[in-house]
Amino acid sequence: MSTKTSLHKTLGTWLTLGVTLLWLLGVIASGVVARHEMNEVFDSALEETAQRILPLAVTDILNREGDPGLERVLALKEHNEYLTYLVRNKSGKLLLQSHDADPQIFGAFPREGFSDTLTHRIYGESAISETLYIEVAEPLDHRREAVLDTSLALLLPLIFLIPISLVGVWWVIKRSLRRVVRLQQSIEVRGGGDLSPVAVERLPEEFEPIMISVNRLLERLRRAIEAERSFTANSAHELRTPLATSLAKLQRLKTETQDAGVKAQASEIEESLRTLARLSEKLLELAKAEGGSALSEQVDNLVPILRMVASDYDHQAPGRLLLNVPDDAVRSLLDRDAFAILVRNLIENALRHGTDDQPVNISLTDDGILRVVNRGEVVLPEKLALFRNRFVRSNTKTQGSGIGLAIVEAITNGAGITLNLRSPAAGQSDGFEAELNIVVVE
Numbered sequence: 001m002s003t004k005t006s007l008h009k010t011l012g013t014w015l016t017l018g019v020t021l022l023w024l025l026g027v028i029a030s031g032v033v034a035r036h037e038m039n040e041v042f043d044s045a046l047e048e049t050a051q052r053i054l055p056l057a058v059t060d061i062l063n064r065e066g067d068p069g070l071e072r073v074l075a076l077k078e079h080n081e082y083l084t085y086l087v088r089n090k091s092g093k094l095l096l097q098s099h100d101a102d103p104q105i106f107g108a109f110p111r112e113g114f115s116d117t118l119t120h121r122i123y124g125e126s127a128i129s130e131t132l133y134i135e136v137a138e139p140l141d142h143r144r145e146a147v148l149d150t151s152l153a154l155l156l157p158l159i160f161l162i163p164i165s166l167v168g169v170w171w172v173i174k175r176s177l178r179r180v181v182r183l184q185q186s187i188e189v190r191g192g193g194d195l196s197p198v199a200v201e202r203l204p205e206e207f208e209p210i211m212i213s214v215n216r217l218l219e220r221l222r223r224a225i226e227a228e229r230s231f232t233a234n235s236a237h238e239l240r241t242p243l244a245t246s247l248a249k250l251q252r253l254k255t256e257t258q259d260a261g262v263k264a265q266a267s268e269i270e271e272s273l274r275t276l277a278r279l280s281e282k283l284l285e286l287a288k289a290e291g292g293s294a295l296s297e298q299v300d301n302l303v304p305i306l307r308m309v310a311s312d313y314d315h316q317a318p319g320r321l322l323l324n325v326p327d328d329a330v331r332s333l334l335d336r337d338a339f340a341i342l343v344r345n346l347i348e349n350a351l352r353h354g355t356d357d358q359p360v361n362i363s364l365t366d367d368g369i370l371r372v373v374n375r376g377e378v379v380l381p382e383k384l385a386l387f388r389n390r391f392v393r394s395n396t397k398t399q400g401s402g403i404g405l406a407i408v409e410a411i412t413n414g415a416g417i418t419l420n421l422r423s424p425a426a427g428q429s430d431g432f433e434a435e436l437n438i439v440v441v442e
């Protein structure tokens, strides 16, 4: 189960639940108050009705001749009665009743004031020194229905309130987090080369410290990387002169000495010094590649550069390079010097690490896809992924220090290009392929 929480989801759910709960509590409270108020109004109507009917009923009964028996009030028109009433004497003898009245719902003896049965609310009133009683009954259903209708009417807005609250919360969070998302994006789009401080204006107060910490970290990182680069560049540069001087002295020693043993030893030292010189050159290239953006200000045709570098190597390994480039120009913002260094490293690798007597294919398409392919043993994927790091090599029998691909990687990173390394090469069962799109446009 994912432990990640989304602000949208958490706040949306809890705020909506909270609003719904408060609304429900409000509905319950309103229902209770409404019921109380309605009871008061209904009771007063019940009382009023009893007091209005009583004088009429008394007059009617007193005007009867002989024995005042039961009389039922006839309905003028057929209708259902909400309020029904009975007029009885003190001993409970029925004298008058409304046409729908059911004596069963009243007690055996009349009572004054309000009383409740399971189904009715009854009000009793007496006249003529408590000899005649009127009781008016109202079904409780009627009251319950009124309270229920009021409560339902109050519940109805919830149908709209829940989605409005969800959408509202979602929208407010999205709006408030707009700048935080911008901060996240501005950190995300940065490659290793861009360590300038991130700046997002009017960030919510709670997120400001994150931006400050990120900027502090970037600043420390930038200083550390700069220190490392300048150290590499300076030391490589400083090594140049003593290395060249030592090589010159060694060569003089070789020509001057007649001793075969000394000559052989001098050759070995010379070889070591040359390796050291190559390493210092590569380190200098790497420091430069990592320091710059590898992009130039104007667009250049890179085909002639590729031809020139390839022809340099053609002299070293005649006939091994198969060059396939378009007649048309391939224009790119990629810096010409950086491109030359990149191609030199790829071709050098293919010649050096590929099978000796097999050709190296260098192809460039019209749309800028450069491929350098050689034959040779298949490299395991886990090793392949590491070759872009400095000083990583797999074949210790060949010359090299493991910096070439790190230089290529630094240049492609600086130019925003993706470098693909494959083994076996595409369309082959073995070998190695380096592929990249050299076209960079504004």
Ligand SMILES: Nc1ncnc2c1ncn2[C@@H]1O[C@H](COP(=O)(O)OP(=O)(O)OP(=O)(O)O)[C@@H](O)[C@H]1O
Residues within 6 Å of the ligand: 282, 345, 349, 350, 351, 353, 354, 374, 376, 379, 387, 392, 393, 394, 395, 399, 400, 401, 402, 403, 404, 405, 406, 431, 432, 433
């Ligand atoms: N074209 C290739 N074919 C086979 N293996 C390769 C190829 N290119 C690179 N490699 C492997 O990747 C390793 C790293 O290459 P990288 O260019 O970084 O260093 P290097 O060539 O050994 O030394 P340097 O380039 O510094 O002189 C190589 O040692 C080699 O094992």
Ligand SMILES: [Mg+2]
Residues within 6 Å of the ligand: 345, 348, 349, 400, 402, 403, 404, 405
């Ligand atoms: Mg190399």
